[in-house]
Amino acid sequence: MMRYPNGSKKRVSRANTAPASSADKYSNRGMTLEEDLNAANIYYLSRNIASIHKKPTPVQIVNVDYPKRSAAVIKEAYFKQASTTDYNGVYKGYHVDFEAKETRNKTSFPLSNIHAHQIAHMEQVIHQRGLSFIIIRFAPLEETYLMESEYIIEYWNNQERGGRKSIPYQTVKDKAYTIPFHFQARLDYLKAVDMVLEKLEEN
């Protein structure tokens, strides 16, 4: 089994949840947030709804072997820290940029899931009038939200000044948009993006 340098890609066990009988939200069981987002992006692309992709894991390649008559093999490489968020693309003329994080926590979203360089990146995207947000999954609750980066940045800056190190679950529930489960798209997060766009167009 492959392991990653950070915990964001760990498969979250949901073996403790009750068995499901139909295509309700429990159909999602056993899929990581990343798998759900990949399924959504493939669905969006196939229907010409949006072109959004996960960026490859950044790797520092040190040594490559070139065996005769077969593909190059990377023999030594190291994980690098990403300088941006993991997902971006274009939807209805909007630049869309986001990070996706899963937490096992039920009562708050720990800011330790986010890195300083990602906050800086979110600020850059907002400055250029892109749509910047985080998709947060509370795995034990099987609830997934889209929270605009402005809130994340606010909590982050407050933490820097000695404030709390997490965003309370209730704040996420109040400020963020619930992402509905969709049979084909799985995690139909563009529904939540549409709500952000509606709000922007009202202002």
Next chain:
Amino acid sequence: MMRYPNGSKKRVSRANTAPASSADKYSNRGMTLEEDLNAANIYYLSRNIASIHKKPTPVQIVNVDYPKRSAAVIKEAYFKQASTTDYNGVYKGYHVDFEAKETRNKTSFPLSNIHAHQIAHMEQVIHQRGLSFIIIRFAPLEETYLMESEYIIEYWNNQERGGRKSIPYQTVKDKAYTIPFHFQARLDYLKAVDMVLEKLEEN
């Protein structure tokens, strides 16, 4: 020295060109197109002009070693074909997406530099109203152009129907935008993007 599975990242020797005396276009000598674009993107980011990044090289990781008290080492991995273009980001609210290609050819840009899946990606980006283009460098001429993907797609489709396998240099010169050399940004390609935007706003 590291080698890549495709030729797009090869360093182009310019040892045959005449020596330069000042900060004119020859100051660019010895820098690959990729290095120039990285320098431009760092400059744009540092001045809050745009947030545009090169995507990491996609790698299929097969085996990772976890030595005690040191970083994880990737022991076996393979290069994967990218499913998108190499660069994207956001500029003045516009989603910007492009591929960069250097050719040693002086008379035409060979379409063999582009892959079918990249053409499909360009079509998706255009459909979502993003700005899609290719940055083409004719290395022996030390000339770099921004060509909108619409032209590339046109030539590509024509090739599929048995047409020519390259875009003539003169067509690039006529249809594309010259990218000026800039002392700080090096390859100041957003100047060419501005010209595309002006044209779009006129229509």
